[in-house]
Amino acid sequence: MKKILTVYTGGTIGCAPMGGQRELNTELAKRYIALRFSQSDSQYANLCHSLFEDSCLTHQTLSENMTLSKLQGIIDHLRSFDLERYAGVMIMHGTDTLAYTAALLSMLLCDTPVPVMLISGAKPPMVDGTNANINFRTGVELIMSGIAPNVYVPYRNTDTEVYLHLGSRIMQSRNFSDDFCSAGEKIEVKNTQNLLDTCALLSKARGKNPFGTTLRLHSSVLALQPCTGLDYGRITLDGVKAVVHGTYHSGTFCTERNDESQTYSQCSVLHLAARCKERNIPLFAAPCVLSDEQYSSVFDGVRNGSIIPLNMTNECAYMKALLGVAAGLSGRELEQLMQTPLNNEIM
Secondary structure, eight states, X not given: OOOEEEXXXXXXXXXEEETTEXXXXXXXXXXXHHHHHHHSOXXXXXXXXXXXXXXXXXXXXXXXXXXXHHHHHHHHHHHTSOGGGSXXXXXXXXXXXXXXXXXXXXXXXXXXXXXXXXXXXXXXXXXXXXXXXXXXXXXXXXXXXTOOSSEEEEXXXXXXXXXXXXXXXXXXXXXTOOOOEESSOOOBTTSHHHHHHHHHHHHHTOOOOOSOSOOOOOSOEEEEOOOTTOOGGGOOOTTOSEEEEOOOTTSOOOOXXXXXXXXXXXXXXXXXXXXXXXXTOOEEESXXXXXXXXXXXXXXXXHXXXXXXXXXXXXXXXXXXXXXXXXXXXXXXXXXXXXXXXXXXXX
8 A cells, every 4th residue: 555645844733832832843743643643533544653654844944934945945855755656745834825835836746646735734733623633634535535636735614614725726814814715616525526526627637747857946036916005116126037916806906097098107017017028027917817897907907018917826826937937938938838727727
């Protein structure tokens, strides 16, 4: 029987309460995860001591402290294993930046031969009310049930339902919330056969990995989020090879003017778009889609500002652009990559 590779990167699921705060304590957290799983009524509970091959990153971190160099460390760590030797992979990760890591791995491992689960918890695994242990158990059971290869996030929300998220579609948990949601339809874990059938179809829709095996992430993609009064004149483009701009909830951004005959100030994204165009820097907006329900401001930006709308999550757009730039793409080649579906990220 193939084992499940479990990779510990830190995060809340690798923490314990200590001295009135949460601190990383992976060894203690691992023991509690194993204990809770062995005591559960899972049909695999009796395999607890033989099913897993544990592996810990040398430099673990709370996920709010995730950086590109630490993401590179996760990538390099996974590359050191022949994934086909395993039934699947479970990556223990914190919730704060989970959506970014899930998106990155969904693109980089779009052709993974085995299921990869990112497992997290709103509270450490030894704390009452945590969802860490049910998330871990769900990941195990889905791998052992033969779920199709892909990158997933199983997570129990505060409504007590466990949902399975595609790594390419999960979005950051909102402030004041312990729940995750995804772009598109929810996939409930309780309907196992329907879930497996759905995931098999999604797995078949994956593309080939265009990134190779040696790329190195670097910070030449500028990520921006809209807010009232954002002054684009204060933003430097030195060393920038792509810009990924977020949108408001209706997929919009500030163009300021009401029609194309009017001028705009530095608070308009058109100011940034003009500067990007001068330097041949692609400017992507995500999530953003053109339709007859979209506002004229967005059409203005796309027509006159060379803004490229992407119908995917902002998290995935940013990670995909990082990978594209790391692979040496720029200009039109990068635009083509961003508009080519790799792993169900385009809605």
